Amino acid sequence: QSALTQPPSASGSPGQSVTISCTGTSSDVGGYKYVSWYQQHPGKAPKLMIYEVSKRPSGVPERFSGSKSGNTASLTVSGLQAEDEADYYCSSYAGSNNLLFGGGTKLTVV
Amino acid sequence: EVQLLESGGGLVQPGGSLRLSCAASGFTFSSCAMSWVRQAPGKGLEWVSLISGSGGSTYYADSMKGRFTISRDNSKNTLSLQMNSLRAEDTAVYYCAKGVSSGWSDSFDYWGQGTLVTVSS
Numbered sequence: 374q375s376a377l378t379q380p381p382s383a384s385g386s387p388g389q390s391v392t393i394s395c396t397g398t399s400s401d402v403g404g405y406k407y408v409s410w411y412q413q414h415p416g417k418a419p420k421l422m423i424y425e426v427s428k429r430p431s432g433v434p435e436r437f438s439g440s441k442s443g444n445t446a447s448l449t450v451s452g453l454q455a456e457d458e459a460d461y462y463c464s465s466y467a468g469s470n471n472l473l474f475g476g477g478t479k480l481t482v483v
Numbered sequence: 484e485v486q487l488l489e490s491g492g493g494l495v496q497p498g499g500s501l502r503l504s505c506a507a508s509g510f511t512f513s514s515c516a517m518s519w520v521r522q523a524p525g526k527g528l529e530w531v532s533l534i535s536g537s538g539g540s541t542y543y544a545d546s547m548k549g550r551f552t553i554s555r556d557n558s559k560n561t562l563s564l565q566m567n568s569l570r571a572e573d574t575a576v577y578y579c580a581k582g583v584s585s586g587w588s589d590s591f592d593y594w595g596q597g598t599l600v601t602v603s604s
Contacts, residue, residue, distance in 0.1 A: 430592055471542075472530040
């Protein structure tokens with residue numbers, strides 16, 4: 374199975390909103406409500422930001438939201454802040470106890 | 484405070500073996516599935532393997548089946564990954580990650596800092 378498809382980069386100005394997409398197939402993103410999003414700053418471990426498409430773990434700001442339509446999931450960051458600059462990865466259950474990650478998107482706050 | 488501390492990484496020759504460990508603390512270890520996720524230098528994340536909280540169920544990514552073995556010792560709060568027949572493409576930082584449930588878990592709420600495995604002659 375191939376990795377999920379994410380745009381290599383995204384950018385926005387402080388205060389703006391930016392949306393990052395994650396495209397899969399009906400066998401993964403489209404077939405299950407198990408999409409997660411992770412934030413990773415350079416040299417650091419990933420941090421869970423969204424799970425089960427749109428749920429936020431405790432401590433994650435409400436500025437981060439997730440959604441899904443068909444085979445594409447999305448992460449929206451509203452009210453961009455400088456500290457949001459990081460790499461973002463989506464993941465999805467792919468059936469048969471298999472998990473796929475996306476290739477990652479580098480978010481730049483310009 | 485949840486802590487995950489990986490160890491065991493290093494330089495190994497192609498075809499060689501290595502055993503990674505992850506010491507966990509700050510949560511009820513036996514109640515949580517645990518996973519290994521790797522990241523090749525400058526690349527994205529790749530799921531490697533997962534083990535249920537009881538240790539009774541194990542799962543592997545296709546490219547790792549037959550070469551890697553995940554295990555856990557709930558009496559010592561330790562997760563392990565035995566890696567055999569290593570290839571250059573296995574070079575990566577290997578992260579230990581805590582699952583959000585005890586059985587199959589598709590998301591991970593805590594991660595260690597990772598241990599680097601380099602496969603090279």
